[in-house]
Amino acid sequence: MTGRLAIASAFGQTLWNCRPGRSRADFERWQARQLRRWLEHDLPKVDFYRNAPRQFEALPIIDKTTVMSNFAAFNRGRITAEEGWRAIAHSAEEGREGISIGASTGTSGNRTLYAVTAAERYRWLGTILAKTVPHFLVRPERVAVILAQNSALYDSAQQASRLKLKFYDLRQGIETWLDALEAFAPTTIVAPPRVLRHLAEHAGRLTPKRLFSGAETLDPVDREVIEARFGLTLGQIYMASEGLFAVSCSHGRLHLAEDANFFEFEPVADGLVTPLVTGFRRQFQIMARYRMNDLLRLADEPCPCGSPLRVVDEVIGRMDDVFVFARADGPPILVTPDVMRNAVLDAARDITDFRILREDHEKVALVLPPSLSTASAEAARAALAEVFTRAQLSPDIQLRREALTKAMEPSTKLRRVECRLKTGG
Numbered sequence: 001m002t003g004r005l006a007i008a009s010a011f012g013q014t015l016w017n018c019r020p021g022r023s024r025a026d027f028e029r030w031q032a033r034q035l036r037r038w039l040e041h042d043l044p045k046v047d048f049y050r051n052a053p054r055q056f057e058a059l060p061i062i063d064k065t066t067v068m069s070n071f072a073a074f075n076r077g078r079i080t081a082e083e084g085w086r087a088i089a090h091s092a093e094e095g096r097e098g099i100s101i102g103a104s105t106g107t108s109g110n111r112t113l114y115a116v117t118a119a120e121r122y123r124w125l126g127t128i129l130a131k132t133v134p135h136f137l138v139r140p141e142r143v144a145v146i147l148a149q150n151s152a153l154y155d156s157a158q159q160a161s162r163l164k165l166k167f168y169d170l171r172q173g174i175e176t177w178l179d180a181l182e183a184f185a186p187t188t189i190v191a192p193p194r195v196l197r198h199l200a201e202h203a204g205r206l207t208p209k210r211l212f213s214g215a216e217t218l219d220p221v222d223r224e225v226i227e228a229r230f231g232l233t234l235g236q237i238y239m240a241s242e243g244l245f246a247v248s249c250s251h252g253r254l255h256l257a258e259d260a261n262f263f264e265f266e267p268v269a270d271g272l273v274t275p276l277v278t279g280f281r282r283q284f285q286i287m288a289r290y291r292m293n294d295l296l297r298l299a300d301e302p303c304p305c306g307s308p309l310r311v312v313d314e315v316i317g318r319m320d321d322v323f324v325f326a327r328a329d330g331p332p333i334l335v336t337p338d339v340m341r342n343a344v345l346d347a348a349r350d351i352t353d354f355r356i357l358r359e360d361h362e363k364v365a366l367v368l369p370p371s372l373s374t375a376s377a378e379a380a381r382a383a384l385a386e387v388f389t390r391a392q393l394s395p396d397i398q399l400r401r402e403a404l405t406k407a408m409e410p411s412t413k414l415r416r417v418e419c420r421l422k423t424g425g
Contacts (some may be wrong), residue, residue, distance in 0.1 A: 010130070023308065063290065077099055142165075170195065215239075297316060367401075
């Protein structure tokens with residue numbers, strides 16, 4: 001099958017499988033058949049699962065450390081991590097037998113590798129086109145992807161005749177390509193929320209029809225600025241080196257990509273969950289019951305768009321940035337990033353940027369820009385203190401005034417709430 005046909009096939013299948021009006025029960029029956037077929041035919045083809053049980057619930061839960069410690073055991077080509085890093089170092093994403101090797105940016109810790117075939121790249125493109133720009137066949141699209149690292153996945157877009165996709169490298173600095181971006185006049189922009197906010201404040205000539213944030217947690221303070229400037233509802237693309245996990249629909253609701261992944265959810269605190277992901281469409285690099293390091297809040301109700309796919313109300317942040325406080329007489333107390341973030345933002349309307357950092361077991365730093373009024377800064381500190389008081393905690397909250405210019409550094413993901421402790425609380 002040629003690249004264009006593969007893209008078209010994935011595009012059509014995605015629209016059909018996720019069609020509005022399809023019942024959740026019918027979708028789950030289809031998903032169960034796909035998962036069962038994958039367990040029988042694809043799972044045993046890599047060394048890690050060669051002798052694994054075929055009962056899904058009996059499979060081990062794995063994580064980034066498990067995969068990267070024996071990368072060759074998870075892919076059909078037995079490509080080692082050393083081979084993968086060598087290909088990345090020499091900018092040779094296209095490896096042996098046409099396998100593309102890519103890596104995460106590593107801004108959240110150790111970098112991870114992924115390996116995909118050309119067929120999987122085309123399927124990925126057809127899938128994401130169906131979820132983000134389903135009308136591109138009748139209305140040609142110019143898509144700008146702005147990230148800190150390119151990927152062979154984006155190169156697959158050259159196979160789509162009515163789609164023009166250009167990648168803009170954050171590592172080069174926005175000022176080096178901003179004029180070119182405005183001249184390209186993208187109809188759709190995909191970028192981290194801090195970049196979209198920068199464009200909202202500094203790129204007056206851009207008039208996109210669709211915006212998608214990705215690669216970082218979307219905070220309400222950024223959403224408000226972006227949507228006000230462009231007059232659009234900001235969508236989200238929840239994706240990692242492990243796969244495409246969720247995309248917003250036309251109603252702005254974030255839907256899990258359950259047409260390619262089976263999700264399990266482990267409860268954390270306050271109704272939040274962390275997902276275990278099984279990518280049942282992946283055939284070269286196989287991972288089942290992979291624990292993501294993310295916090296999600298699931299919606300209770302289906303979306304008005306009619307999709308059978310489950311809705312995520314919010315991607316809260318990373319499990320690593322939960323503040324964990326040990327207790328001698330009971331289980332640890334968890335304070336999640338969303339609670340702290342919302343408390344600071346609700347304290348004063350003129351707070352547009354901040355950092356909440358835990359660098360010591362008994363201290364929390366609230367970092368605010370020097371230009372913020374003293375009254376607003378004190379209100380934010382009081383609101384944050386109240387969060388901990390309600391949890392029966394009393395850490396020392398230190399108010400610091402610093403210029404928050406690091407938000408646009410290309411090598412670092414913006415994390416407004418960050419636990420910097422080397423070990424648990």
